[in-house]
Amino acid sequence: MGPQISFLRLPRPPRPWSAQTGWVRVPPEQSHEADPFVLPPSMCDLPPRDAERRLGLMIEYDRIREAPLSHLDYFTEWGGHTWTRMVRTGVADFLGGNLRDLRVLEIGARYGRLSCMFGLLGARVVGVDIHAHYIEAAREEACKLGVTSRVEFVLSGGDLCDLPSQSYDLVFSKSVLVLLPDLEKTLSEVDRLLGSGGRIVFIENGLGGWLAQFMRRMRHRGRWDYSRVNYFTPEHIRTVDAVFEIERLVRSHFPPIYLICGRKRGSGGVLR
Ligand SMILES: C[S@@+](CC[C@H](N)C(=O)[O-])C[C@H]1O[C@@H](n2cnc3c(N)ncnc32)[C@H](O)[C@@H]1O
Secondary structure (H helix, E strand, O other), rough: OOOOOOOOOOOOOOHHHHHOOOEEEOOOOOOOOOOOOOOOHHOOOOOOOHHHHOOOOEOHHHHHHHOHHHHHHHOOOOOHHHHHHHHHHHHHOOOOOOOOOOOOEEEEOOOOOOHHHHOOOOOOEEEEOOHHHHHHHEEEEEEEEHHOEEEEEOOOOOOOOOOOOOOEEEEEEOOOOOHOHHHHHHHHHHHHHEEEEEEEEEEEEEEEOOOHHHHHHHHOOOOOOOOOOEEEEEHHHHHHHHEEEEEEEEEEEEEEEEEEEEOOOOOOOOOO
């Protein structure tokens, strides 16, 4: 085994949106239990509640509720500006920002913030995840943001086969498809779940060039099994394109991220 390199970890400063939302200091609470899925911190960093608690901060939910699209950093949770920009392009530009009564499925909702954001924008949302403790945390988030009547969280067995066909107008994922073992099977399930005119917004980690791969490995050395992650490449985009009509594709190089916006094929572009 090669030498282990360790880096000094410093607490992150509050994110830019803290200035808009206004932070209030509270005593730190007990930290969230360890993540059994061993998520790479590059994808998720700290669980948001941990990060906030560690900094002794609390969020002003009222302000976030009033203007969700002005607080995309909050809903994006982790990853920084480029991820937030991808969410903005997918939600505000591609979907148009007003999701009134759109039926949304989020795969891998985790702490539920994005599902709640869809609810705040008017959608009726189902967020699924394979871990019960995430479902619990996501429900807590829905309570805090006052969207429990529009947003529900459901424990999933890992595939989507329990969900009813043609029941959604939008299927959304962020940093989840890269974790699933069979992309083609997942896409065909997503196609089954979408109604006529249904759309997809996938924001997924790209493999990137050698520098991005090197930096990712250095940062997460010894903590993450890369063989379990199918980082997206142009080949994955072709796989998505074989099932859905891709209408907008955005790729950032650093960090490597793909935003894939599209529509169910043969649906004539009709959307409720
Ligand atoms: C990298 S995290 C991303 C979470 C969230 N989408 C975000 O961007 O913050 C991946 C999430 O997908 C969930 N997940 C993994 N496999 C899944 C599956 N087969 N079905 C549903 N969720 C899954 C994990 O439990 C985890 O919450």
